[in-house]
Amino acid sequence: MSPQPSLTVATLFPLATVAAADEANAAALARRGAARGVSVELVTVDRPGAFVDAHVYLLGGTGRGGVQALVDSVADTDLVVRVRDGQAVLLAVDAGLDAVSHAWVDAGGAAQEGLGLAPVTVHPDHEATGTVVTRPDASLDLPALIGWEANDLRTELHPGARPLFTLEAGRGNRGEGAGEGVLAGNVLGTRLHGPLLALNPELADLVLARALAREEPWPRLESPAVERARRERIAEVRRDVPAAGWRDRLPSRVARLLPS
Amino acid sequence: MTHARDPLRARAALATGKAAGRLSQALGRGSGSMIGGRLALRVDPEVLRAVAGDRRTVVVTGTNGKSTVTALVAAALSPGGAVVSNSTGANMTDGIVTAMAADRESGLAAIECDEVYLGPVARGTRPKAVVVLNSSREYTRGVSLKSTLEHWRHTAATLPDDCVAIVNVDDPLVSWAFETAPRRIGVSGGLYWRDDALVCPACGTVQDFTDTSWSCPGCHRSRPEPDWTVVQDGDGWAVEHAGGRTRLHVTVPGRTGPVGGAFALAAADALGVDVDAAAERISAVADVDGRYAPYRVGEHQARLLMLKNPAGWAEAIDVAVSTGRPLVVALDPFGPKDTATMWEAPFHRLAGREVYVTGGRRADGLAILDAAGVTVREAPDLESAVTGHAPGEVVVACNYPAFRRISKQFRGSTH
The missing domain is CATH 1.20.5 (Single alpha-helices involved in coiled-coils or other helix-helix interfaces)
Incomplete structure (x- = not known):
């Protein structure tokens, strides 16, 4: 009998950014790991001196204010080396994606240098918020997922990089196609903040599989309660987003005057 | 006006x-x-300064429990004269101006203040006391905890010399932020949610927590000795202060009631109001904006709680655990992230217990509680959720829209 595989998951600098239950992602990895016979140890790293050698790092949260703090803190750790050398997987969310980008945008709209781990350059754009639905992706063994976005950024992928998701609903990277986030080596970058892995256990599976360098797909594992919650959200998004017509392009003040 | x-x-x-x-x-x-x-x-x-005038004001701020404690402070001050309060919960500068402009006569004021407006509100009202309850993350606002704490620390340093900061010494973040206040009084009632204060806000070291205290091994800050301490007193609660003990009867369930009461007594004392008279008035507060008052559902009494962040949910879970009362969770939709805060709350403390979940967003509640190992039951409506439990008192923990809907429904029928 082979010994039970075990992983260490480290949540990095959670207080530096605006939280939206991102820490529930670590708990989701532990839960999904337990169901799959993988023992997962959770660690929270709050300052560079407490950095640990983990197999999975969770970095980010929403909010422009915290990016420089993340860049400064991460720069004093081995994170970039460990992820670049394939020793660890990084899930970089929103402000975390900015921190590991090549360039990001500060609160004043100025370009700042990132840690260069994710092959993206971030540009200012207009504000967009809402619920996001992804398209199923057989290559990553993912069904349609649910997530939230709230940012005023365009995330430009560098040549050769692929988005993490393709969207059915939502704005995503605002580049070519309907891409969202970036998947490059051991970096999974996304703007979808909040309890993303808790809402989408299959994405937790993907992170675990990458951390274990597991090639074959996981056996199917149902989680009926969370799947139902996701189904209801997706149905709600599809109901609330009618096909865009000429009417929708008018300013709402003008549209209101027109007979329906 | x-x-x-x-x-x-x-x-x-x-x-x-x-x-x-x-x-x-x-x-x-x-x-x-x-x-x-x-x-x-x-x-x-500068209009706030004009409407505040020279009345004696207590400002109440913090992430959780502001409305409740403001109501208790207003009651506690009332033996000293008429009190104006922004009881509608409009707690930013504009709402405070409106409340104070509508009542120019009352000589005392109990003002609830949003955390990030403490600076302008303190400058405008020149308070005699600032009550600071806790500091915890919220998901609905785009402000990091760190910047709120820095705003508080700066504001504390610029409070008038005759203003006393009445702070929760069990919260290391509050304690640090108000170190710079000219005068400080400590209240201790426990901290339910420590996950936001794991590291020292001053030096970044991981703090040592015991059941009743905290200290930082890095910069050697530690919990200041409280001047007011909430203690169990027989089957009820009391507050110890200056060698004396005052019994507190508060309708608010769990420890939230006596802890809020302790802050209110400290505020009354700071403004020279007799503490025993204040305690009597506090016990007469039956209801805060539809919260806490028991509503009858058949042979059951439902007590409503309204929760908005993990710290709030942690408190509701603590009420259910410490009182042994059954729990109903009621969730309605109010946007994409309406249930996000619940994913971090310690529902595992209810593992093995039966909890009914109802409301338009109940699918999320079922998923979140199921993940925490709770035995969850789905109920199509509130009545069947409450009566699913054995007759007696049931705690109904609501998110904001579910609370609005249910309290309106109850107020429209039997009370």
């Missing part, structure tokens, strides 16, 4: 605000509790 002694600009501001508030009400666009203040502030940014 305007006084002859107000500066001309403030009078113009108040007249504009009053007209706008009336217009807003007449158009059915709301209670008019913010728009008037907002316009008045635009005409004169």
Whole structure:
């Protein structure tokens, strides 16, 4: 009998950014790991001196204010080396994606240098918020997922990089196609903040599989309660987003005057 | 609403605000509790100073429990005279201007203040006391905890010399932020949610927590000795202060009631109000904006709680665990992230217990509680959720829209 595989998951600098239950992602990895016979140890790293050698790092949260703090803190750790050398997987969310980008945008709209781990350059754009639905992706063994976005950024992928998701609903990277986030080596970058892995256990599976360098797909594992919650959200998004017509392009003040 | 002694600009501001508030009400666009203040502030940014006048004000801030504690403070101050309070919960500068402009006569004020508005509100009202409850993350606002704490620390340093900061010494973040206050009084009632205070805000070291205290091995800060301490007293609660003990009867369930009561007594004492008289008035507070008062459902009594962040949910879970009362969770939709905060709450403390979940967003509640190992039951409506439990008192923990809907429904029927 082979010994039970075990992983260490480290949540990095959670207080530096605006939280939206991102820490529930670590708990989701532990839960999904337990169901799959993988023992997962959770660690929270709050300052560079407490950095640990983990197999999975969770970095980010929403909010422009915290990016420089993340860049400064991460720069004093081995994170970039460990992820670049394939020793660890990084899930970089929103402000975390900015921190590991090549360039990001500060609160004043100025370009700042990132840690260069994710092959993206971030540009200012207009504000967009809402619920996001992804398209199923057989290559990553993912069904349609649910997530939230709230940012005023365009995330430009560098040549050769692929988005993490393709969207059915939502704005995503605002580049070519309907891409969202970036998947490059051991970096999974996304703007979808909040309890993303808790809402989408299959994405937790993907992170675990990458951390274990597991090639074959996981056996199917149902989680009926969370799947139902996701189904209801997706149905709600599809109901609330009618096909865009000429009417929708008018300013709402003008549209209101027109007979329906 | 305007006084002859107000500066001309403030009078113009108040007249504009009053007209706008009336217009807003007449158009059915709301209670008019913010728009008037907002316009008045635009005409004169100093208008809060004019409407606050020279009355003696207690400002209440913190992430959780502001409305409840403000109501308790208002009651505790009342033996000292008439009290104005922004009891509608409009707790930013504009709402406070509206509340104070509507009552220029009361000599005392109990003002609930949003965390990030503490600076301008303290400058405008020149309070005699600032009550600081806790500091915890919220998901609905785009402000990091760190920047709120820095705002508090800066504000604390600029409080008037005769103002006393009444702070929760069990919260290391609050304690640090108000170190710079000219005068400080400590209240201790416990901290339910420590996950936001794991590291020292001053030096970044991981703190040592015991059941009743905290200290930082890095910079050697530790929990200041409290001046007011909530203690169990027989089957009820009391507050110990200066060698004496005052019994507290508060309708608010769990420890939230006596802890809020302790802050209110400390505030009353700071303003020279007799503590025993204040305690008596606190016990008469039966209800805060529809919260806490028991409602009858058949042979059951439902007590409503309204929760908005993990710290709030942690408190509700603590009420259910410490009182042994059964729990109903009621969730309605209010946007994409309406249930996100619940993913981090310690529902595993209820593992093995039976909890009913109801409301338009109940699928999320079922998923979150199921993941925490709770035995969850789905209920199509509140009545079947409550009566699913054995007869007696049931705690109904609601998110904001579910709370609005259910309290309205209850108030419309039997009380």
